[in-house]
Structures are given as structure tokens and as C-alpha cells.
Amino acid sequence: MNNKEYQVRLSGFGGQGIILAGIILGEAVSLYDGRFAVQFQSYGPEARGGASRAEVVISDEDIDLLELIEPDVFLALSQQAYNKYVGDANENALVIIDPDYVTEVPPSSRKVFPVPISKIAREEIGKSIVINMVALGALASVSGLVGIDALKKAVAARVPAGTEEINLKAVQAGYDNAREMV
Amino acid sequence: MNNKEYQVRLSGFGGQGIILAGIILGEAVSLYDGRFAVQFQSYGPEARGGASRAEVVISDEDIDLLELIEPDVFLALSQQAYNKYVGDANENALVIIDPDYVTEVPPSSRKVFPVPISKIAREEIGKSIVINMVALGALASVSGLVGIDALKKAVAARVPAGTEEINLKAVQAGYDNAREMV
Numbered sequence: 001m002n003n004k005e006y007q008v009r010l011s012g013f014g015g016q017g018i019i020l021a022g023i024i025l026g027e028a029v030s031l032y033d034g035r036f037a038v039q040f041q042s043y044g045p046e047a048r049g050g051a052s053r054a055e056v057v058i059s060d061e062d063i064d065l066l067e068l069i070e071p072d073v074f075l076a077l078s079q080q081a082y083n084k085y086v087g088d089a090n091e092n093a094l095v096i097i098d099p100d101y102v103t104e105v106p107p108s109s110r111k112v113f114p115v116p117i118s119k120i121a122r123e124e125i126g127k128s129i130v131i132n133m134v135a136l137g138a139l140a141s142v143s144g145l146v147g148i149d150a151l152k153k154a155v156a157a158r159v160p161a162g163t164e165e166i167n168l169k170a171v172q173a174g175y176d177n178a179r180e181m182v
Numbered sequence: 183m184n185n186k187e188y189q190v191r192l193s194g195f196g197g198q199g200i201i202l203a204g205i206i207l208g209e210a211v212s213l214y215d216g217r218f219a220v221q222f223q224s225y226g227p228e229a230r231g232g233a234s235r236a237e238v239v240i241s242d243e244d245i246d247l248l249e250l251i252e253p254d255v256f257l258a259l260s261q262q263a264y265n266k267y268v269g270d271a272n273e274n275a276l277v278i279i280d281p282d283y284v285t286e287v288p289p290s291s292r293k294v295f296p297v298p299i300s301k302i303a304r305e306e307i308g309k310s311i312v313i314n315m316v317a318l319g320a321l322a323s324v325s326g327l328v329g330i331d332a333l334k335k336a337v338a339a340r341v342p343a344g345t346e347e348i349n350l351k352a353v354q355a356g357y358d359n360a361r362e363m364v
Contacts, residue, residue: 019205023223030225040222041205043212044244062226066248 004060006145007070010135011053011085012077012101017132022054024154025136025146029058031157032150038063051081058145073143074110075135076102077117086110096135096142096178113142115178121170130170137174141182148175186242188327189252192317193235193267194259194283199314204236206336207318207328211240213339214332220245233263240327255325256292257317258284259299268292278317278324278360295324297360303352312352319356323364330357 008025012018019041026039038057055071057063074089075096076082082102089095093110098117105112115138121131133155140146152168159167190207194200201223208221220239237253239245256271257278258264264284271277275292280299287294297320303313315337322328334350341349 023201026223026225030227034227036224036226038222038224040220040248041208042218042220042245043208044218045212045216063224064249066222067246 005063006058006072006143008056008058008073008075008139008143008145009053009071009085009089010056010075010139011051011081012075013080014052016052016077017129018052018077019054020158021132021136022056024151024158025056025139027158028146028151028154029056032153033147035060036062038066040066051078051084053081053085073139073145075139077131077135078102079104094142096138098131098135113138113178113181115142115174115181117174120173120177124173125166125170127166127170130167133167133170134174134177137171137176138178139174140171141175141178148172187245188240188254188325190238190240190255190257190321190325190327191235191253191267191271192237192257192321193233193263194257195262196234198234198259199311200234200259201236202340203314203318204238206333206340207238207321209340210328210333210336211238214335215329217242218244220248222248233260233266235263235267255321255327257321259313259317260284261286276324278320280313280317295320295360295363297324297356297363299356302355302359306355307348307352309348309352312349315349315352316356316359319353319358320360321356322353323357323360330354 010018022039026037029035030037036059040055071089073094078101091109095110095112099114100118117134120134122128140151156164192200204221208219211217212219218241222237253271255276260283273291277292277294281296282300299316303316304310322333338346
């Protein structure tokens with residue numbers, strides 16, 4: 001992977017909306033931020049019942065070939081996902097975790113951002129289901145890979161009609177909270 | 183791409199549920215059919231407002247590297263998507279079209295299956311929104327790349343609670359209808 005490509009891995013467990021978050025991030029950077037993106041899920045027979053994950057590769061140039069390795073940004077919303085995937089992440093990766101779900105983080109060269117994502121969803125927004133949107137906002141803050149405006153446009157275009165406001169509020173809350181750590 | 187990998191491209195316009203269909207196909211072949219799959223969307227700045235597409239690569243072996251080219255199976259649910267993407271498809275590709283949406287199909291070496299996908303959704307199931315599920319059933323019939331049982335398990339696991347029955351009926355209807363052409 002060359003210097004102009006960034007790979008983001010989002011992970012957690014089923015029901016947290018990880019794949020939707022990946023789709024929205026891919027659409028945000030490309031349709032609204034003017035870059036190229038490939039969003040993918042890879043699965044093997046062992047994936048059943050395990051951790052859920054989604055990947056987004058972001059580039060200033062068209063992407064013809066994908067190597068399915070070495071995330072530069074890694075989000076983990078469960079301990080199981082963290083344990084399973086952290087070893088794949090680049091040595092200098094930014095790692096975003098929810099400290100309510102990921103409590104064991106061995107020291108490494110990677111920079112870890114503990115953002116209380118599920119707590120923000122539950123207490124600031126009042127809906128645990130928006131955890132994926134809070135996570136996207138936090139990721140925008142920490143990584144700078146997508147603009148908050150582009151992200152919000154992609155969220156508004158992709159979530160069910162009538163839920164835009166609460167989802168956008170969740171994105172902003174994640175963004176603002178993580179902003180304080182950067 | 184070696185002989186053991188098959189690439190499927192699903193295409194149409196926004197609102198037809200193309201990306202959800204791709205996710206379900208990826209989950210069906212891997213989680214329920216015991217193979218490896220990568221499901222992806224690629225976007226550039228030009229994608230906005232254009233045709234919608236999703237890709238699934240299916241293999242008997244783990245997939246480490248993806249070349250984003252040459253579908254072996256190509257589904258088009260709009261004339262715009264057909265025109266934009268048919269040139270990428272393998273010369274021997276299986277092409278599944280909805281003849282209500284794709285009316286101009288120049289002769290080529292590719293084998294074309296016209297399946298009245300939207301008509302089946304509307305008239306047999308009574309819900310146009312299940313067009314993507316009818317398409318998945320037709321694709322299973324025509325390509326043999328996924329078993330109907332695996333496909334149904336993946337559909338049931340992914341669609342909103344309470345909608346399983348109508349979605350499964352749509353998958354079966356697409357499968358049965360296309361079966362007659364194979």
C-alpha cells in the first residue's frame with residue numbers, strides 16, 4: 001500500500017451497525033469529500049458468530065488493486081474484536097476504542113484514543129443504537145480522514161427517513177468529544 | 183484473477199437495495215456456504231448521482247489481494263448501470279438483466295438472462311421494494327455461485343425483524359423464475 005492510501009478498519013460485534021458505518025464512511029470521503037474510496041467486508045467460514053468488521057480504503061487516486069492488510073486507523077467496539085484484529089494494524093496506527101467495551105489494551109507503539117462511544121450514545125443522545133454514528137464522528141476527529149460536513153451529508157443520505165436528526169446529533173457528539181483528545 | 187475466484191457485480195440505481203444485496207450475497211457464500219468472500223463498493227468523486235453498484239468476490243481460498251476488474255456475473259437493474267458497467271464484464275460473463283429496465287442490449291459473447299425481476303416483486307410479492315431479493319434469487323439460479331438455502335439463511339439474518347417472510351418469498355420467486363431459463 002503506498003503512502004497515499006489509508007486503510008481504516010471498523011470492528012465490533014453484530015448489531016452495532018459496523019457495516020453501515022463503513023458504507024457511510026466510504027460514501028462520505030468519495031461522494032462528498034472528492035476522493036476515491038473502496039469499502040469492503042471480507043469473510044471466511046470462520047467468521048460466523050465472531051467479531052464484525054468493515055474496511056474503508058481512502059486515496060487521492062483511483063484504487064485498482066487492494067491488499068487486505070495493515071489498517072492505519074483501527075476502531076474497536078468490543079474486546080473480542082480488539083483482540084482479534086489489533087495485530088493486523090500498522091505499527092503507527094491510530095486506535096480508537098470504547099473503554100466500556102475494550103478494557104484490556106496492552107502497551108504498543110500504536111496511539112490509543114479511548115472515547116466513551118457507547119456512553120455518549122446512551123447518555124447524550126439517549127439511544128444506544130446510534131453507537132456507530134458516534135464512532136464515525138470520533139473517527140473523523142481523531143483521524144482527519146473525512147470532513148465532518150462530508151460525513152454528515154453521507155449520514156443524512158443513508159439513514160432511514162425521519163432518523164436524520166438524531167443520527168447527525170450522534171455524529172457531532174462523537175466528533176466534539178474526541179476533539180478534546182487530539 | 184485466478185480460476186478459483188469469481189467476481190459478481192450487482193448494479194442499478196439508488197434505492198433498489200443494491201448494496202444490501204451485495205452484503206447478503208457475501209454473507210451467504212461465506213457464513214453459510216463455507217467459502218471465502220470479499221464484498222466491496224468502490225467509489226470515486228464521479229459516482230455521485232450515478233449508477234449504484236456492489237461487488238462480491240467468491241473463492242474456495244482465502245482472498246489476500248483484489249483486482250477490481252472483470253466481473254464473471256453481472257446483474258443490471260437499470261439501463262444506465264448496464265451501459266456504464268457492461269464493458270467491464272468478462273467476455274464469457276453471465277449477464278442478468280431486468281427487461282423492464284434494460285431494454286437495449288447489444289449482441290455480445292456474454293450470455294444474457296432477461297429475468298422480469300421488478301415485475302415479480304410487484305406482481306408476485308406485491309412489494310416493489312423486494313426487487314433486490316428477487317434479484318439475489320435469480321442470481322443464485324443462473325450462476326450457481328450460492329446455494330438457495332445459504333442465501334435464505336443470510337437474508338433472514340440481515341433483513342429487519344418482521345420482514346423475513348416476505349423477503350424469503352421474494353428470493354424463492356426469483357430463484358424459481360430464473361430456473362426455467364437455465
